Amino acid sequence: MTLSARKPLLIDALQYNKPERARFEEWKRGGVGCVHVTLSIWENARETLTVIGEWNRLLEQNDDLIALATTGEDIERIAASGRTAVVYGFQDTSPFEDDIELIEIFYQLGVRIAQLTYNVQNRVASGCWEPDEAGVSKFFGRNVIAEMNRVGMVVDVSHCTERTCFDAIEYSSRPIAVTHANPQEFVGTDIELNRRNKSTALIKRLAETGGVIGLSNYPKIMKNGSDCTLDTFLDMVSWTVDLVGTDHVGLGTDFYDGWPESQIKWWRAGRWARESAIPIKGFSKWPSWFQSPVDFPNILEGLEKRGFSGEEIARIAGGNWLKLFREGFVPAASARTANAA
Amino acid sequence: MTLSARKPLLIDALQYNKPERARFEEWKRGGVGCVHVTLSIWENARETLTVIGEWNRLLEQNDDLIALATTGEDIERIAASGRTAVVYGFQDTSPFEDDIELIEIFYQLGVRIAQLTYNVQNRVASGCWEPDEAGVSKFFGRNVIAEMNRVGMVVDVSHCTERTCFDAIEYSSRPIAVTHANPQEFVGTDIELNRRNKSTALIKRLAETGGVIGLSNYPKIMKNGSDCTLDTFLDMVSWTVDLVGTDHVGLGTDFYDGWPESQIKWWRAGRWARESAIPIKGFSKWPSWFQSPVDFPNILEGLEKRGFSGEEIARIAGGNWLKLFREGFVPAASARTANAA
Structure with a gap:
């Protein structure tokens, strides 16, 4: 049976596009069953409501291609219908402002x-x-984690300090996610932003506690940057699987498209600086074998050629994320009931 | 010449009352020439605009007792008219939210x-x-300090960690304020909240860099709490003067009145926790010799009995704050021009 016939559920654990139909069409062509999209980085509560309003219209106007998923079952059902399940997420807790109650409201x-x-x-x-x-x-940090655990919102630490990652694992009663980052040890210090990647000790601790890391082909955090070959990316998958097995590794491209270059300054400096502290050099050039999510089959076929079994590929392509999302998106009280049943 | 005849300018570097006429009358009776009032702890930008709107009405309706001061000259002029100069301040940078531009806007x-x-x-x-x-x-922290330095807003670190205090002194190009705190070494660890007070090393560094500390008779951070005698308070003034001289010591009572007890939870937990992390035991009982700002003469007469000279009392009572405010409230460019002239 060929890969395309098996059609493993493919989950991309982070993309941050300007949301528009062209992207949803790429997801369809690339066979992407689910994408975790970013609604907010620096946006506050009110601004995030506007972003959700925009998504309401997009979901309505593009219901042939996408639908909102709020449970693991939604993800499976939507993907099975040939569409892409959209999972809403934030890359910063800015929308919660200073209010513990806003976590449940955004969950709603x-x-x-x-x-x-x-x-x-x-x-x-x-x-x-x-x-x-x-x-x-x-205080607020531990409260936020406890509240996210309670309502059923998964804690992500992709851009956090090493200490924050370990703290989050310690304080969270539920597995956490590194939706988009790579192993520091594999990528190496030639890459300027390797600090954004994760230490070997952390990846091991994440896996021990049931978490998942989404490996990324974003040039700024990949070995050899834009020149990274598919082989090198597959080496990174193998390296990470050798470290923690196939149950804790997934994909999280960090892909983005459709933004004007002025958007970069927003990402780098928000409103909290007049200039970016890191020089802005324009958008990164994506590697030849992943120009957009249309190219996801290159990765899946590559994994097959590497000798990963169909089951292993299914886990890495989406099964591990599906498990974490299915369990993590359920309120804690329901999760306990489910476990007791 | 008696103290009352000399009438040193009296500046209280922090009070956080529910703003109302009864307080302004107490200031008048106590001979208080200037009070730094708190507009915001957890209030965001929009909420702080409402607070400023409320003050606009209070300033209009009570112009026989108070007036807003935005310069050192304002403070002297208003106090000389027999009224109390009100200096606006925040106890948290919450009103700036994540926006570097809001510092100048609140300065305006x-x-x-x-x-x-x-x-x-x-x-x-x-x-x-x-x-x-x-x-x-x-990033944001250093940017905020630089911007406050630029526009002419004084950095206060009374409730900050020791490291934050030292960092603020390092990054600020202008002297900073500890508007309301006491020396840890003098108060001693019998007081639960002594952590809120300041180390000897920090007070010395503050003074070396032109800063001022406002000593407080707030029972929670005083030796012997509510039972602290005037003599003990005066001992603390003498102790601090022995450490850094009379040029860097002022008064900052942390006095508050007029709030319902429910307000304590707001101070302790804001919106960021459902319950206070510190048990709420009701309002503190103020010491017998300072039931309200009406009793300020007790402190001034005490200092005189201790043998402080009229000049020294004038510095401690308000002169040191006046100097820091006069220089610190001016935009950096003007300050440079003034120095060059």
Whole structure:
């Protein structure tokens, strides 16, 4: 049986496109069953409501291609219908502002994943541009994690400091996600942003506690950058599988498209600086074998050629994320009932 | 010449009352020439605009007793007219949200002092309930200090971690304020909240860099709490003067009145927790010799009996704050011009 005949559920654990139909068509062509999309980095509560309003219209106008998923079952059903399941997420807890109650409110609106912070320090935690020792804050940070655990919102730490990642694992009663990052040890220090990647110790701890890491082909955090070959990417998958097995590795491309270049400054500096602290050099050139999500089959076929079994590929392509999402998106009380049953 | 005849300018570097005429009358009776009032702890930008709107009405309706001061000259002029000069301040950078531009906007509205954070971690810095090593954040935190320096807003670190205090002194190009705190070494560890007070090393560094500390008779951070005698308070003034001289010591009572007890939960937990992390035991009982600002003469007469000269009392009572405010409230460009002239 060929790969295309088996059609493993493919989940991309992070994309941050300007949301528009061209992207949804690429997902269809690439056979992507589910994408975790970013609604907010620096947007506050009110601004995020506007973004959700825009998605409401997009979901209505593109219901032949996409639908919102708020449970694992939604993801399977939507993907089985030949469409792409959209999972809402934040790359920073900015939409929660300083209000513990806003977590449940955004959950009610469909948000299922939130990264504690994006690159810098906020009220909750600290990002990878800050000093290593900066972790989850003792009060609001721990409260936010407990509340996310309670309502059923998955904690993401992709852009956080090492200390924040370990703190989040410690304080979270449920497995957490690194939706989009690579192993530091594999990528190597030639890559300027390797600090954004994750230590071997952390990836092991993440796996021990039931978490999943989504490996990314975003040039800025890949070995050899834009020149990274598919073989090197597959080497990274194999390296990570050798470290933690096939149950804790997934895909999280960090793909983005459709933005004007001015958007980069928003990502790098938000409103908190007049200029980016990191020089802005334009958008990265994606590798030849992944120009867009249309090219996902290159990765799946590559894994097959490497000798991964169909079951293993199914886990890496989406099964591991599906399990974490199916369990993680359910409120804690329901999860306990389910376990007891 | 008696003290009352000399009438030193009296500046209280922090009060956080529910703003109402009864307080302004107490200020008048106590001979208080200037009070730094708190407009916001957890209030965001929009909510703080409402608070400023309320003050606009209060200033209009009570112009026989109070007036807004935005310069050192305003303070002197208003106090000389027998009224109390009101200086606007924040006890947290919450009103700036994540926006570097909001600092200038609140400056335009009259705000002249902002504490970097109140007890916990925010985007800018870390408060005294957090781990000691948490400091000023590398990006937004340093940007906020630089912008406050530029526009002429004084940095206050009363409730911040030791590391945040030292960081703020390092990154600020202008002297900073500890508007309301006491020396840890003098108060001693019998007091539960002594962590809120300041180390000897920090007070020395503050003074070396032109800063001022406002000593407080707030029972929670005083030796012997509510039973602290006037003599003990005066001992603390003498102790601090022995450490850094008379040029860097002022008064900052942390007095508050007029709030319902429910307000305590707002101060302790804001919206960021459903319950206070610190048990709420009701309002503190103020010491017998300072039931309200009406009793300020007790402190001034006490200082005189201790043998402080009229000049020294004038510095401690308000002269040191006046100097810091006169220089600190002026935009950096003007300050440079003034120095060059």
